[in-house]
Amino acid sequence: MFVEIRLHGRGGQGIVTAAEMVIEAVTLQDYYGQSIPIFGAERRGAPVTSSARVSDRPIRRHSQIYNPDIVAIFDPLFVYRQEVMAGLKEGGSIIVNHKQRPDIQKFKLFVVDATRIAMENGLVVAGWAVVNTAMLGAISKILGIVSKESLEKVVRKRWGGDLGERNIRATLQAFEEVS
Amino acid sequence: MILTGNHAVSYGVKAARAEVVAAYPITPQTQIIEKLAELIAKGEMNARYIRVESEHSAMTACISAEACGARAFTATSSHGLAYMSEMVFWAGLGRFPVTMAVVTRTLAPPWSIWNEHTDILAQRDSGWIMMMCESAQEAYDTAIQAFRIAEDERVLQPVMYGLDSFSLSHTAENVDLLDQGVVDGYLPRLDPSKLPVYIDPDRPITFGNLLGPDRMMEFRHLIKEAFDRAERVIDEAAAEYSKIAGRPQTGLFENYRCSDAEVVAVATGASSGDVKDAVDGLRDKGVKAGMIRLKTIRPFPGEEIKEAIGGVKVVATIDRDYSFGFGGILGRELSAYLSGDVFRYIAGLGGRDLTIEDFEGIINGALQRAEEGKGDAEEVWWGLKEVE
Amino acid sequence: MKAKVAISKASEGASGMTGMWRIKRPVMDEGKCNKCLMCWLYCPEAAIVRGKDGRIWITYEYCKGCGICSEVCPTKVIKMVKEV
Numbered sequence: 001m002f003v004e005i006r007l008h009g010r011g012g013q014g015i016v017t018a019a020e021m022v023i024e025a026v027t028l029q030d031y032y033g034q035s036i037p038i039f040g041a042e043r044r045g046a047p048v049t050s051s052a053r054v055s056d057r058p059i060r061r062h063s064q065i066y067n068p069d070i071v072a073i074f075d076p077l078f079v080y081r082q083e084v085m086a087g088l089k090e091g092g093s094i095i096v097n098h099k100q101r102p103d104i105q106k107f108k109l110f111v112v113d114a115t116r117i118a119m120e121n122g123l124v125v126a127g128w129a130v131v132n133t134a135m136l137g138a139i140s141k142i143l144g145i146v147s148k149e150s151l152e153k154v155v156r157k158r159w160g161g162d163l164g165e166r167n168i169r170a171t172l173q174a175f176e177e178v179s
Numbered sequence: 180m181i182l183t184g185n186h187a188v189s190y191g192v193k194a195a196r197a198e199v200v201a202a203y204p205i206t207p208q209t210q211i212i213e214k215l216a217e218l219i220a221k222g223e224m225n226a227r228y229i230r231v232e233s234e235h236s237a238m239t240a241c242i243s244a245e246a247c248g249a250r251a252f253t254a255t256s257s258h259g260l261a262y263m264s265e266m267v268f269w270a271g272l273g274r275f276p277v278t279m280a281v282v283t284r285t286l287a288p289p290w291s292i293w294n295e296h297t298d299i300l301a302q303r304d305s306g307w308i309m310m311m312c313e314s315a316q317e318a319y320d321t322a323i324q325a326f327r328i329a330e331d332e333r334v335l336q337p338v339m340y341g342l343d344s345f346s347l348s349h350t351a352e353n354v355d356l357l358d359q360g361v362v363d364g365y366l367p368r369l370d371p372s373k374l375p376v377y378i379d380p381d382r383p384i385t386f387g388n389l390l391g392p393d394r395m396m397e398f399r400h401l402i403k404e405a406f407d408r409a410e411r412v413i414d415e416a417a418a419e420y421s422k423i424a425g426r427p428q429t430g431l432f433e434n435y436r437c438s439d440a441e442v443v444a445v446a447t448g449a450s451s452g453d454v455k456d457a458v459d460g461l462r463d464k465g466v467k468a469g470m471i472r473l474k475t476i477r478p479f480p481g482e483e484i485k486e487a488i489g490g491v492k493v494v495a496t497i498d499r500d501y502s503f504g505f506g507g508i509l510g511r512e513l514s515a516y517l518s519g520d521v522f523r524y525i526a527g528l529g530g531r532d533l534t535i536e537d538f539e540g541i542i543n544g545a546l547q548r549a550e551e552g553k554g555d556a557e558e559v560w561w562g563l564k565e566v567e
Numbered sequence: 568m569k570a571k572v573a574i575s576k577a578s579e580g581a582s583g584m585t586g587m588w589r590i591k592r593p594v595m596d597e598g599k600c601n602k603c604l605m606c607w608l609y610c611p612e613a614a615i616v617r618g619k620d621g622r623i624w625i626t627y628e629y630c631k632g633c634g635i636c637s638e639v640c641p642t643k644v645i646k647m648v649k650e651v
Contacts, residue, residue, distance in 0.1 A: 010588070020351050024181045027353055033181065035351040039293065039530070045588035045631060058353075060314075060452025062346040063534040077650065128590070289573035566569055 001031070001056045003143065004065045007135075008084045009074030012044040014132030018074075019052040021136045021154050026054045026143065028150040034059045047078065054143065071107075072139050073097060074131055076115070079104075095138050095178065097131055112138040112178040114170075121166040121173070133167040137174030148172055182354040184347035184449075187315040188254065188280045189214035190354075191322025193224045194362040197278075198249040198369075201229035201240035205259040206292050207348045208282040212254055234259040238266035238277070245275040246378045246386070248371025250326060253277065256344070257284035257298045264302065270337045271306025272402065273386065274375040276329035279307075279339040280322065282348045283448070283499075285529050293530020294344035296448065296500040300476070300508045302339070306402055308409055309477040310340040311447040313429075315352040318342055320428060323357075324416045327366050331416075332373055333408040343449035343499075344530065350449075361423050406478045413475055431480035433472040434487050436462065440469030442493040442546050445484075445513060447473040450499070450533050457538035468542055473509060481516035494519065495545035497538070497561075499527045506558050522548055526561035537561065580629060585612060589632030591647040593625055599644040606636035606645060 005022070009015040016037045023033025034053040051065040067087045073096040078084055080102070088094070094107050097114035114134035123130040133155055140146035155168045182190065188211050192200070200219065202212040218224040227249075231237045234255050241251035255263055260281055270277050281299045285291035296311070303309060308328060312318040318340075325338040342348050371377045376386045390398070410431060417430035435455050437443050446454050451472040461468040469491070471484055488494065494517060498507025505511055510523035522545040527533045541561060575581065595606075600623060607615045607623060614630040617623055625636075637645040 010590075020181060023351065027181060032353055033351075035181070037345075037349045037351075039345045039349075043588065045590060046585070047587050061456050061535060062314075062343070062350060062449040063453050064346075064532045066534070 001054065001145075003054045003070065004051065004068045005054070005070040005072060005139065006049055006051045006065055006068040007072045007074065008047065008049050008078050010044075011038075011046045011048045012128070013074050014130060015048065015050040015074055017158075018072075018132040018136050018139070019050045021133075021158070022052050022139055022143070023054065024154045024157070025136070025140055025146045025150045028153060029145050029147065031056055031145060032059050036064060039064070047081075047083075054145075068092065070095065070139070070142060072135055074114070074135055093142055095135070095142055097135060110138065110142055110178050112174050114138065114174055117170050117173050117177070121170040123166060123170055134170045134174035137171035138178040141175045141178050148175060151175065180354050180356055181351050182315055182319070183210060183349050183351045184312070184315040184318045184342045185210035185282070185349065186214050187319040187354050188322050188342065189218065190356055191319040192252045193218055194357060194359060195323045195326045195366055196225070196250065196363070196368070197252040197326070198226050199229060199241065199244035199251040200226055200253065201231050201237045201244070201251065202253045202255065203231055203234050203237050203259060205234075205256045207284060207344045208254045208256040208259070208280070210348070211280055211282070215252075234263035235266055238263045238270060238279075241277040241279075242266065242270050242273065242275045245277055245374065246376050248369060248374065248377055250330075250369045251277050252279070254280040254282070256282040257286055260298050260302065261286060264305075267302050267307065268305045269387075274306075274335050274402065274405070275337055276326070276335055276369075276374070277337040278322070278325040278329055279337065280318075281339050281341045282344050283341045284344040291529055292344065294346060294499065295528050295530065296341065296498075299339065299341045300500045300502075303477055303508075306336060307477065308334070308336055308338040308406075308413070308475070310338065310475050311473065312340055312342050312347065313449060313451045313472065313474075315347065315350070316354050316426075317429075318347065319354050319356065320420060320424065320426075323362055323366060324420055324428075327416045328409065328412055330369055330373070331412045334405050334412050335373070335375055336402065336405050336409065341448065346532075347449035355424070355426070357424060365419060365423050410478050410480065410483075413478075429472065429474040431475045431483055432487075433470075433474060435470040435472065437469035437471060437488050437491065439467055440488070440491055441467040442495065442542055443469045443471055443488050443491045444495045444497060444538065444542050445471045445473065445509070446497040447476065447509065448499065450497075450527065450538075453533060453535050454497070454538045457535045457542065460535065461539060461542060466542070466546070476509070479512055481513060484513065485516045489517065492519065493522065493545050493549040495522045495524060495541055497524045497526050497541060501525055501528065510558070520549065523558040524561050525558055531562065584628055585631050586628045589627075589630060589650060591632045591634065591649055592627065593630065593632070593634065593636050593645045594648050595623070595625060596644040596646075597623075599642060601642055603641060605639045605641060609635050609639045611635065
């Protein structure tokens with residue numbers, strides 16, 4: 001297995017954290033992972049990408065990802081932007097945070113209303129719904145190798161107490177709801 | 180554990196029980212010293228963090244700490260390293276076994292925070308042992324080995340090791356950490372009495388005083404001898420470490436599938452894994468390719484590499500650095516040891532990404548140039564575009 | 568002439584379409600604006616334009632949605648509205 005994932009979001013939305021949690025989770029399933037962050041200055045609100053590799057063998061390469069197998073879109077406003085589909089492999093998957101089902105024909109489409117899930121669990125900071133844990137759940141479901149127990153462990157390691165529990169709920173809710 | 184290359188260094192330095200950390204922040208290195216500051220503040224690491232107003236002062240503080248018998252570490256990058264340069268020479272020529280992580284970054288202008296090895300290579304005559312890491316795991320392992328090499332009585336020279344900006348410094352990967360007891364067995368506490376310069380109030384000395392032309396050469400020669408011995412010490416440090424860690428380690432250089440190779444690529448740093456993947460891909464297509472990964476750049480293992488690949492017909496060197504008026508630094512240096520044609524490539528300057536396809540192209544390109552009977556006179560700037 | 572070193576020249580949109588960064592957009596009630604130019608002066612992106620006819624408008628291609636114009640407007644005619 002060798003899967004490359006690219007995450008699209010805004011600076012401050014936690015896409016780097018999400019990518020790291022994805023690979024922490026796959027590591028618990030005895031896979032290897034690599035999370036490649038934004039190369040450069042971070043700017044709150046600006047469209048940014050982050051990416052990750054998942055493999056059943058140690059990952060040696062360090063180049064950036066140009067032809068992902070999976071694209072995850074954290075911000076509903078980015079759905080129809082050209083760059084989010086750029087290089088996506090034929091037959092690749094798109095996981096999008098959206099209220100409705102966007103009209104995307106060329107690729108396998110998976111939708112999750114991560115913003116609603118984040119709000120329902122009180123994950124709001126400075127007016128922003130913090131969707132990274134919900135997206136973690138959705139991406140993990142589509143990867144198909146991560147157990148709910150691993151997700152719980154990974155999220156609890158980052159956030160303790162009530163905040164941790166709410167993040168876990170958001171993660172597992174998205175894991176169930178994504179379709 | 181999942182760690183970025185930067186944080187892997189921090190945990191390695193913690194495991195090595197560094198006693199003084201003096202550093203000044205600079206992108207893309209800052210995470211290293213932030214994590215160390217955090218570990219020290221939380222009491223998880225028993226060390227003194229000295230905040231300084233510049234990299235020049237950071238190295239001065241490290242030198243002073245070593246002179247008092249304390250194990251010292253710093254980290255910097257690019258302009259910070261350039262600013263520190265005067266004291267880098269003081270540490271090297273004064274034989275203070277400081278260790279330093281250098282996150283390699285392009286020097287300006289134009290302004291850049293992205294990857295290039297010219298910053299670290301510009302310090303190559305400063306009396307420091309120099310290494311380049313391939314992965315976050317190797318960054319952790321090297322952070323520990325560096326102190327052992329630096330403090331070895333046969334060496335007593337500082338060690339700096341490079342991490343490629345972003346592609347290694349900020350990329351998070353699987354890293355196995357060692358138990359503290361295991362590291363303690365590998366790396367005993369620093370014995371101040373072994374240090375070339377140790378400030379003991381009961382036995383007053385001065386250091387750094389004027390030395391006339393009649394004596395200077397001899398002290399330089401002592402350092403040359405230390406570097407001669409360092410090759411063996413580096414290999415020993417790697418071999419011992421591989422026993423405690425249960426993972427193979429690279430000392431001077433890594434020989435990847437070169438034994439029957441007809442073409443060998445030579446590279447260093449975080450792109451080395453991509454080169455290996457390219458080598459495997461080419462082998463699947465019937466091209467007998469191999470790779471030499473330079474882990475240690477000073478002392479330069481030219482003779483050893485010559486022994487390993489002296490018979491190989493085509494050698495392609497890949498430099499992510501440049502010495503104007505001379506060429507790619509590592510390619511030129513290696514050429515001095517090899518008798519055959521060396522095809523020199525300059526690639527990835529200023530952080531331009533290099534992929535497996537690039538490395539396949541370079542290796543195939545070198546083979547083709549050899550077939551066409553082209554010598555090694557011309558270097559190739561890989562992927563160069565027109566300037567508008 | 569070909570460039571000898573990398574230099575930049577002042578030009579519209581030199582930093583790209585920074586309007587994409589916005590999660591809230593400033594909306595101006597033009598009828599109530601008294602043309603004091605505080606917003607024009609304070610906008611860090613020069614995304615507020617002063618027309619020859621004295622009109623003031625916001626170029627949404629570059630406005631990052633920072634909200635400074637809304638803060639400094641003495642007549643409170645600029646409201647920050649959530650993007651869809």
